[in-house]
Amino acid sequence: MAYFPMFVQLKNKKCLVIGGGRIALRKIEVLKDFEADVTVIAPEMIPQIRQIDKIRRIFRTFMEEDFKEAELVVAATNDQKVNSEISKICMQRKIPVNAVDQKEDCSFIFPSYVKEGEVVAAFSSGGQSPMITQYLKEKIKPNLTEELGQIAQILGSLRAFAKSCIATEQQRKEFYKELLQIGLKDIDSLEEQRINEIIQKYTKNQSEIEEQ
Numbered sequence: 001m002a003y004f005p006m007f008v009q010l011k012n013k014k015c016l017v018i019g020g021g022r023i024a025l026r027k028i029e030v031l032k033d034f035e036a037d038v039t040v041i042a043p044e045m046i047p048q049i050r051q052i053d054k055i056r057r058i059f060r061t062f063m064e065e066d067f068k069e070a071e072l073v074v075a076a077t078n079d080q081k082v083n084s085e086i087s088k089i090c091m092q093r094k095i096p097v098n099a100v101d102q103k104e105d106c107s108f109i110f111p112s113y114v115k116e117g118e119v120v121a122a123f124s125s126g127g128q129s130p131m132i133t134q135y136l137k138e139k140i141k142p143n144l145t146e147e148l149g150q151i152a153q154i155l156g157s158l159r160a161f162a163k164s165c166i167a168t169e170q171q172r173k174e175f176y177k178e179l180l181q182i183g184l185k186d187i188d189s190l191e192e193q194r195i196n197e198i199i200q201k202y203t204k205n206q207s208e209i210e211e212q
């Protein structure tokens with residue numbers, strides 16, 4: 001079964017990671033990368049987890065009341081029974097849950113991803129082979145450049161303006177495409193004056209349409 005790649009807003013969401021080993025660390029780093037509010041619960045945590053900034057650490061085994069406020073949970077202990085129990089609690093409470101050792105206990109799984117600014121490419125093999133998932137990430141890395149992330153930010157900042165000032169969706173599409181092509185050739189040439197020239201070209205078209 002293939003999983004649907006849903007892009008979820010995690011900023012400031014209360015995410016609970018249960019377990020304090022190497023795999024918990026990997027999951028915490030991903031959640032932090034998307035600005036989640038992370039709490040870790042485990043009797044023992046590896047030094048790298050103890051050193052992470054701005055997370056809550058609770059040194060004990062989990063309790064049912066820990067789930068009260070959780071909006072997303074990762075069961076990352078090394079005990080399958082414990083992870084399964086966590087999963088059941090979350091499923092009952094309809095909290096999205098990931099269990100690191102058994103996809104049957106997951107309502108969502110983690111992808112391998114590349115992120116530049118707000119552009120994210122994410123891969124999954126439906127749990128069949130994380131190696132393949134990692135391989136795909138490495139393949140896309142040379143294409144998902146820092147510049148592409150910057151171009152996305154520039155195009156994003158022009159969206160509201162383009163919607164109000166460029167007449168049709170087709171024209172807006174051409175406008176974004178032209179800016180993208182320029183940015184891909186040379187990000188530095190996508191500066192204010194050049195952008196203004198292109199804006200004028202597309203808004204001029206609109207005033208011509210309005211005059212007719």
Ligand SMILES: C[C@@]1(CC(=O)O)c2cc3[nH]c(cc4nc(cc5[nH]c(cc(n2)[C@H]1CCC(=O)O)[C@@](C)(CC(=O)O)[C@@H]5CCC(=O)O)C(CC(=O)O)=C4CCC(=O)O)c(CCC(=O)O)c3CC(=O)O
Pocket residue numbers: 026027030098099100101102103106108109110111112113123124125126127128129130131133134137
């Ligand atoms: C179902 C899923 C649930 C979940 O964790 O969300 C899951 C489950 C399991 N992984 C296992 C093993 C490995 N996982 C990795 C790596 C990653 N695993 C990740 C995700 C996922 N792993 C989800 C499915 C993803 C998909 O759809 O493809 C990544 C992408 C994201 C992340 O972890 O954040 C991250 C790469 C991050 C990156 O580099 O970008 C490596 C490689 C390595 O460690 O270098 C190995 C060893 C090689 C191998 O086994 O293939 C085992 C067996 C453990 C055992 O044998 O004991 C299980 C349990 C089982 O399969 O039963």
Ligand SMILES: NC(=O)C1=CN([C@@H]2O[C@H](COP(=O)(O)OP(=O)(O)OC[C@H]3O[C@@H](n4cnc5c(N)ncnc54)[C@H](O)[C@@H]3O)[C@@H](O)[C@H]2O)C=CC1
Pocket residue numbers: 018019020021022023024041042043044045046060061062076077078079082099100101130
């Ligand atoms: N999803 C993935 O990508 C992968 C998953 N795995 C799975 O991940 C599991 C965990 O791996 P590691 O982090 O290396 O294990 P680990 O042994 O380093 O850490 C286990 C952690 O769980 C904690 N723990 C145990 N019982 C607990 C409880 N009742 N409440 C709270 N915390 C508890 C321990 O204190 C410890 O911090 C492995 O057993 C393996 O099945 C392994 C490789 C990749």
